[in-house]
Amino acid sequence: MEFSYSETQQMLKKMLKDFSEKEIAPYCEEWDENAVYPAESISKLADLGLMGMPFPSEYGGAGLDYVTYVMAIEELSKVSGSHGVIVQTHNALCCWPIFTYGTEEQKRKYLPKLLSGKHLGAFGLTEPSAGTDAAMQKTRAEDNGDHWLLNGTKIFISGGDIADVLVIMAMTDKSQGVKGISSFILEKGMPGFRVGKKENKMGIRASHAAELIFDNCRIPKENLLGEVGKGFKVAMTSLDVGRLGIAAQALGIAQGAFDQTVAYMKQREQFGRTLDKFQALAFEMASMKARIDGARFLLYHAAWRKEQGLPFTAEAAAAKLTCSETAMYVTTKAVQFHGGYGYIKDFPVERMMRDAKITEIYEGTSEVMKMVMAGEIFK
Numbered sequence: 001m002e003f004s005y006s007e008t009q010q011m012l013k014k015m016l017k018d019f020s021e022k023e024i025a026p027y028c029e030e031w032d033e034n035a036v037y038p039a040e041s042i043s044k045l046a047d048l049g050l051m052g053m054p055f056p057s058e059y060g061g062a063g064l065d066y067v068t069y070v071m072a073i074e075e076l077s078k079v080s081g082s083h084g085v086i087v088q089t090h091n092a093l094c095c096w097p098i099f100t101y102g103t104e105e106q107k108r109k110y111l112p113k114l115l116s117g118k119h120l121g122a123f124g125l126t127e128p129s130a131g132t133d134a135a136m137q138k139t140r141a142e143d144n145g146d147h148w149l150l151n152g153t154k155i156f157i158s159g160g161d162i163a164d165v166l167v168i169m170a171m172t173d174k175s176q177g178v179k180g181i182s183s184f185i186l187e188k189g190m191p192g193f194r195v196g197k198k199e200n201k202m203g204i205r206a207s208h209a210a211e212l213i214f215d216n217c218r219i220p221k222e223n224l225l226g227e228v229g230k231g232f233k234v235a236m237t238s239l240d241v242g243r244l245g246i247a248a249q250a251l252g253i254a255q256g257a258f259d260q261t262v263a264y265m266k267q268r269e270q271f272g273r274t275l276d277k278f279q280a281l282a283f284e285m286a287s288m289k290a291r292i293d294g295a296r297f298l299l300y301h302a303a304w305r306k307e308q309g310l311p312f313t314a315e316a317a318a319a320k321l322t323c324s325e326t327a328m329y330v331t332t333k334a335v336q337f338h339g340g341y342g343y344i345k346d347f348p349v350e351r352m353m354r355d356a357k358i359t360e361i362y363e364g365t366s367e368v369m370k371m372v373m374a375g376e377i378f379k
């Protein structure tokens with residue numbers, strides 16, 4: 001067992017801390033208020049290698065391991081949960097399935113631009129009637145000779161409005177149920193593909209969620225990703241990797257809110273003393289720290305298993321469940337400890353509490369995490 005940070009990890013954490021303080025923190029509230037996608041800072045993160053973290057240099061990746069990858073997302077999310085999810089969705093849900101299931105030709109075609117951050121990636125699984133029950137895909141892909149014809153609608157797609165490359169799941173044979181789902185690589189601008197409604201969200205407002213509409217969208221035959229009928233596996237295994245990133249995002253939000261609260265309590269005076277001198281409050285901070293540190297161990301362990309090539313589905317689910325519940329617990333307390341100042345937009349904990357909530361919902365709700373874990377316990 002190894003509990004220390006490597007030199008690379010220490011350097012990356014320091015670099016991202018400095019970057020977040022300088023390039024993200026001053027603009028966070030404005031991006032949140034106006035739901036602005038932070039293009040410039042994402043492009044700078046791409047220059048630092050963040051858009052292709054756990055992929056080999058052969059395709060233009062940074063060659064980092066998965067533990068370092070989750071640490072990076074955690075660090076960014078301490079300041080901005082939106083940046084955490086933008087980076088993780090791109091890496092885990094678009095680059096990862098192409099890297100893992102793509103043909104050599106597909107990898108050579110798509111990965112260099114994705115991993116360098118010149119192109120942004122997204123992932124389309126969710127539909128109006130296929131949320132938790134993700135296998136209920138209504139989007140159909142029909143074999144039409146030299147191309148696939150895609151018809152249907154996806155909703156709540158993170159980065160869907162700005163993505164250049166999207167991994168999309170669709171039903172190719174309804175009679176086969178979950179084994180009739182296939183996955184495809186779609187590009188912005190393919191005929192018959194357009195972006196619909198952009199959601200007005202409670203939190204992570206600098207990361208957009210959009211509707212995708214496919215109206216006789218023509219996808220070249222060679223853009224099938226993996227085998228026909230194996231799309232659900234592509235989606236589920238991608239979500240396993242995605243859940244490491246969402247757990248990291250949640251953990252970062254929790255740590256960020258905790259740090260803000262420590263600083264606030266040291267300077268806020270009531271009844272003639274600063275808040276940290278009230279034992280009832282200090283004890284609650286101790287409980288929060290114990291939960292954050294416990295959640296971190298679960299996450300790093302799950303990421304380590306992924307790195308070792310060991311099964312990690314249930315561990316990733318446990319990490320996401322715990323980190324997201326911790327984020328909600330800590331941010332709610334953080335707002336409470338700030339009192340009235342926690343409820344206004346002058347302090348970041350208000351945004352952090354709104355940002356935390358989605359981590360219990362997307363890429364599988366807390367209930368789905370329990371289904372995955374129960375499946376493992378009773379298999």
Ligand code: COS
Nearest residue numbers: 125126131132134178233236237313362363364368371372
């Ligand atoms: N990794 C690899 N394969 C997986 C998998 C995973 N994490 N999860 C499911 N599969 C496979 C199953 O093994 C099964 O294949 P085989 O029949 O060849 O064994 C196939 O996918 C269908 O699985 P099934 O529907 O029977 O599901 P499970 O009982 O394995 O799991 C839940 C059920 C609900 C836990 C699972 O389907 C799931 O996680 N669904 C996604 C829910 C979700 O996250 N929705 C929100 C998406 S947000 S974008």
